[in-house]
Amino acid sequence: MTHKFDVVGIGNAIVDILVSVEDDFLSKHKIPRGSMQLVDEATSEKLYSELGQAIECSGGSAANTIAGLASLGSNAAYIGKIKDDQLGHVFDHDIKSLGVEFTTAKDTSGANTAHCLVMITPDAERTMCTYLGACVNLMEKDVDPDLIQNSAITYLEGYLWDPEHAKKAFRKAMTLAHNAGRKTSLTLSDSFCVDRHNAEFLHLAEHDIDILFANEQELLALYDCRDLNDAFKAVQKHCEVTAVTRSAKGCTIITADEIVDINGISVSNLVDTTGAGDLFAAGFLHGYAKGFDMRTCGRMGNITASEVITHMGARPDVNLKEYLANNL
Amino acid sequence: MTHKFDVVGIGNAIVDILVSVEDDFLSKHKIPRGSMQLVDEATSEKLYSELGQAIECSGGSAANTIAGLASLGSNAAYIGKIKDDQLGHVFDHDIKSLGVEFTTAKDTSGANTAHCLVMITPDAERTMCTYLGACVNLMEKDVDPDLIQNSAITYLEGYLWDPEHAKKAFRKAMTLAHNAGRKTSLTLSDSFCVDRHNAEFLHLAEHDIDILFANEQELLALYDCRDLNDAFKAVQKHCEVTAVTRSAKGCTIITADEIVDINGISVSNLVDTTGAGDLFAAGFLHGYAKGFDMRTCGRMGNITASEVITHMGARPDVNLKEYLANNL
Numbered sequence: 001m002t003h004k005f006d007v008v009g010i011g012n013a014i015v016d017i018l019v020s021v022e023d024d025f026l027s028k029h030k031i032p033r034g035s036m037q038l039v040d041e042a043t044s045e046k047l048y049s050e051l052g053q054a055i056e057c058s059g060g061s062a063a064n065t066i067a068g069l070a071s072l073g074s075n076a077a078y079i080g081k082i083k084d085d086q087l088g089h090v091f092d093h094d095i096k097s098l099g100v101e102f103t104t105a106k107d108t109s110g111a112n113t114a115h116c117l118v119m120i121t122p123d124a125e126r127t128m129c130t131y132l133g134a135c136v137n138l139m140e141k142d143v144d145p146d147l148i149q150n151s152a153i154t155y156l157e158g159y160l161w162d163p164e165h166a167k168k169a170f171r172k173a174m175t176l177a178h179n180a181g182r183k184t185s186l187t188l189s190d191s192f193c194v195d196r197h198n199a200e201f202l203h204l205a206e207h208d209i210d211i212l213f214a215n216e217q218e219l220l221a222l223y224d225c226r227d228l229n230d231a232f233k234a235v236q237k238h239c240e241v242t243a244v245t246r247s248a249k250g251c252t253i254i255t256a257d258e259i260v261d262i263n264g265i266s267v268s269n270l271v272d273t274t275g276a277g278d279l280f281a282a283g284f285l286h287g288y289a290k291g292f293d294m295r296t297c298g299r300m301g302n303i304t305a306s307e308v309i310t311h312m313g314a315r316p317d318v319n320l321k322e323y324l325a326n327n328l
Numbered sequence: 329m330t331h332k333f334d335v336v337g338i339g340n341a342i343v344d345i346l347v348s349v350e351d352d353f354l355s356k357h358k359i360p361r362g363s364m365q366l367v368d369e370a371t372s373e374k375l376y377s378e379l380g381q382a383i384e385c386s387g388g389s390a391a392n393t394i395a396g397l398a399s400l401g402s403n404a405a406y407i408g409k410i411k412d413d414q415l416g417h418v419f420d421h422d423i424k425s426l427g428v429e430f431t432t433a434k435d436t437s438g439a440n441t442a443h444c445l446v447m448i449t450p451d452a453e454r455t456m457c458t459y460l461g462a463c464v465n466l467m468e469k470d471v472d473p474d475l476i477q478n479s480a481i482t483y484l485e486g487y488l489w490d491p492e493h494a495k496k497a498f499r500k501a502m503t504l505a506h507n508a509g510r511k512t513s514l515t516l517s518d519s520f521c522v523d524r525h526n527a528e529f530l531h532l533a534e535h536d537i538d539i540l541f542a543n544e545q546e547l548l549a550l551y552d553c554r555d556l557n558d559a560f561k562a563v564q565k566h567c568e569v570t571a572v573t574r575s576a577k578g579c580t581i582i583t584a585d586e587i588v589d590i591n592g593i594s595v596s597n598l599v600d601t602t603g604a605g606d607l608f609a610a611g612f613l614h615g616y617a618k619g620f621d622m623r624t625c626g627r628m629g630n631i632t633a634s635e636v637i638t639h640m641g642a643r644p645d646v647n648l649k650e651y652l653a654n655n656l
Contacts, residue, residue, distance in 0.1 A: 053422040053643060056384040086414040086440070094381040112414070315381060
């Protein structure tokens with residue numbers, strides 16, 4: 001079956017505000033290390049006013065994955081809601097500059113384009129506070145059937161379960177994809193996000209998702225268990241493919257037939273882990289869409305994730321196609 | 329004579345849009361390498377649409393110097409015009425987060441906060457196209473007499489000669505400073521800028537400026553000569569102190585008594601030269617305000633400049649006070 005796009009991603013369209021912090025900043029504000037939490041505009045403003053000088057760059061989990069896929073040479077599209085404001089313009093420019101198809105209608109009034117305060121501690125761990133802004137206006141009608149039907153894989157982020165209406169957009173996309181004989185893929189996003197939406201995510205994994213991405217904590221949270229092997233066996237019955245990212249240890253790929261560990265890439269200059277999971281998904285899905293075997297897909301994910309953690313920001317700094325060719 | 333601020337800077341308040349380009353992008357668009365040129369909003373938009381994904385961070389020549397001074401532990405203030413928009417908010421946050429006094433009234437209508445497309449070629453050279461936006465609304469009335477009178481040094485950027493009304497603000501600041509027995513300082517900014525305003529800059533150097541900053545090309549352009557030694561001798565008759573930055577060679581400090589070369593700091597990981605001159609001025613002025621001898625001031629400038637060229641962006645990535653202490 002031919003397709004126009006390898007992957008279409010749907011997610012919260014966000015501009016990141018990256019700032020270095022000391023560990024005690026997080027404890028002072030009672031923000032769990034490594035988490036993503038939602039904040040209202042006033043809380044975001046208050047936090048921002050206490051933070052040091054920052055840099056801004058486009059982010060958003062699924063958007064980062066789609067940017068990575070485009071940089072790898074995949075045909076990619078994106079659906080997400082921004083406002084027609086300065087940060088929206090930045091987001092729009094950055095994703096289109098990579099060749100991504102991005103045609104979601106922009107809001108002209110209401111909340112501003114979303115931003116995320118990404119606080120990076122000295123150990124390169126990132127902790128995030130997100131103001132969803134215009135993302136709350138992503139609606140069912142924003143899901144262009146043509147785009148979904150013409151994409152081999154529809155990739156969704158768990159964070160979409162946070163803004164109320166986006167769930168409907170998410171469900172519409174899954175239905176359209178499956179009715180067109182396409183694959184669906186989900187990243188669980190964050191263990192706190194899994195906790196917030198546990199029953200629904202379990203249902204998705206069991207019934208609706210072909211390719212699942214998770215890290216260890218997220219998978220344990222999903223199946224409410226303590227032993228990773230139990231979680232692996234549980235998810236094996238649910239999804240066609242599950243890719244579990246395991247930080248420096250690499251990843252584990254779970255299919256009906258096997259559970260395979262794939263060693264991580266050692267990185268000497270770890271700077272900022274923002275986007276590691278997103279770029280793993282980019283490398284893996286690029287391989288999957290091109291028909292590579294699972295081990296190669298996992299290794300591709302490990303390689304693309306290893307690039308993004310050597311610099312600030314969640315989008316690749318280099319042409320990933322060349323980077324992958326040089327490191328595979 | 330006591331003072332509240334070591335340095336107050338006046339300049340075009342700008343947010344930088346940093347993007348990597350290949351050399352042929354500049355030749356295709358006939359943009360002179362290493363220059364700063366002014367563009368209108370439409371031209372900026374057109375260029376931006378052809379550029380790859382970018383990162384945004386606060387910039388502006390004098391603002392970078394003032395940020396550097398604050399990071400070094402100097403008491404610093406800034407005067408510059410932004411609009412009350414998203415990028416203005418970024419600029420405002422970043423400079424205040426370093427402890428800089430910044431109280432210039434924000435525009436609530438009219439042109440947006442200024443931005444500069446900073447195009448970085450593989451050799452780490454930066455070439456800039458600036459849309460002045462709200463900067464054209466910096467007026468005489470924005471120069472707070474109290475701030476100037478209570479600052480040991482008033483630091484001005486040559487780029488202020490580009491927006492029409494800023495010249496008056498510049499002149500008012502110089503008069504206020506000298507009437508209060510304070511020092512004035514100017515950076516020539518860019519050789520094209522010197523060419524645009526040559527006669528006026530010569531007059532400033534001869535009559536109004538105590539401490540002058542320039543690179544080799546700017547000084548040659550100012551005195552319309554080919555031999556640097558001729559330019560050194562010419563400026564020696566005009567300014568009390570002149571600091572000439574000379575890239576990897578370091579700097580030359582010119583006073584009535586002597587002309588001294590100070591070796592540069594070798595940098596192994598040159599990434600982006602944006603802000604090198606601005607941060608040299610920060611290190612030099614920090615030393616000058618603290619009463620160090622000229623050689624030490626020059627070395628301080630070389631050290632602070634060497635930090636900013638090892639990463640993207642024109643503001644320091646580290647606490648410069650500690651960095652200077654570790655490298656002096």
